[in-house]
Each structure stands twice: as structure tokens, then as C-alpha cells.
Amino acid sequence: MEFTTDIFSQFDKKWALLTAGTEDDFNTMTISWGGLGTIWNKPVATVYVRESRYTHDFMDKNEFFTVSFYPERYKKELGVLGAKSGREMDKMKGSGLTAVKAGNSMSFKEAEVTLVCRKLFMQRLIKENMPEDVVKSLYADNDFHDMYIGEVTEILKQ
Numbered sequence: 001m002e003f004t005t006d007i008f009s010q011f012d013k014k015w016a017l018l019t020a021g022t023e024d025d026f027n028t029m030t031i032s033w034g035g036l037g038t039i040w041n042k043p044v045a046t047v048y049v050r051e052s053r054y055t056h057d058f059m060d061k062n063e064f065f066t067v068s069f070y071p072e073r074y075k076k077e078l079g080v081l082g083a084k085s086g087r088e089m090d091k092m093k094g095s096g097l098t099a100v101k102a103g104n105s106m107s108f109k110e111a112e113v114t115l116v117c118r119k120l121f122m123q124r125l126i127k128e129n130m131p132e133d134v135v136k137s138l139y140a141d142n143d144f145h146d147m148y149i150g151e152v153t154e155i156l157k158q
Ligand SMILES: Cc1cc2nc3c(=O)[nH]c(=O)nc-3n(C[C@H](O)[C@H](O)[C@H](O)COP(=O)(O)O)c2cc1C
Pocket: 015, 027, 028, 029, 030, 031, 032, 033, 034, 048, 049, 050, 052, 053, 054, 055, 056, 078, 079, 081, 082, 083, 084, 085, 086, 087, 145
């Protein structure tokens, strides 16, 4: 398994899609916060999902999720998937991307790289442990992020 990238710009500048669920019932959303690293001697991907996201339900219901990265030309599609909720649109049909099975989860044909992840751990980011300015600027509405750590079980390259 190998994936070489400039990890800071990979999430922050290029963005990614976080997808969870099965062929019949999945959801996806754009993310720009995340990390790749190691814990408990396993290669892992870490993502942060606000409780209000429809994708949050799918992260809780499913053992696997994927993090997928796209060529620059799909930025517009990623913008839409990061602005509209799966509660208001059919993300499978309306996203402009082609959903495909990826290991035990789902991704999209247009992805350059898909990390298939098995959920290992999740925890709420509680405000008591955050810097005050972060609480003020990002959590005035109490819609906190949950952190999900997944073991990267496969790296699929299209
Ligand atoms: C560039 C970008 C990055 C985003 N990153 C995150 C993120 O890391 N975590 C998060 O909870 N929401 C993030 N969002 C917001 C969700 O993608 C957005 O609320 C989406 O509509 C949720 O879809 P859902 O309700 O179908 O899950 C981001 C949005 C954009 C445009």
C-alpha cells in the first residue's frame, strides 16, 4: 500500500469526499479537514464530521468509509457536494460523479485515489478541550465535530 502526497495541501486545498454506506444506501460529502498517519501500529485516516451532516448518520451505521481524492477539474462537483445535503438532493444521481463500489464501501469512478477505511474509533471534540477562539469562531451553534479514525485497509488508484 502506497500513497505519496503533500498531505497539508491534499486536504486543505484539494479537498476530498468522505463516503459511507452501501450501493443501495450511501451518502457522500466534501471534507477539507483530515489527516493520515499511524495509531495502534495501523495506518489510519482521521476525519471530522459535524453531527448535523447527513453523512454523520452513515458514518455511525457503517463499519467502513472511504476518503477519495480528485483531479482539480472536479472542484465544481466537490463544491456542490459540500454545499448541498443528501437530505435535499440525490447525491448518487445529482452529483455529476459516477458512484462505484470500493472495497466494503463506496467511492466514485472519477477519483484519483480512494482510501478504504475500517472504522476504529470515534469521539466527540468537546469544547472544554478547545482553544477559546475556536469555540467562538466555529462552534457558536454547538454543532460539534465528531472525530472518526479508520484503519486504511486498501488504497485504490484509478
Ligand atoms: C471545501 C469544504 C470542506 C468541508 N469540510 C468539512 C469537514 O471537514 N467536516 C464537515 O463536517 N463538513 C465539511 N464541509 C461541509 C459539508 O461538506 C456540507 O455541509 C455537506 O453539505 C454535508 O452533506 P450531507 O448533509 O449530505 O452529509 C465542507 C464543505 C466544503 C465546501
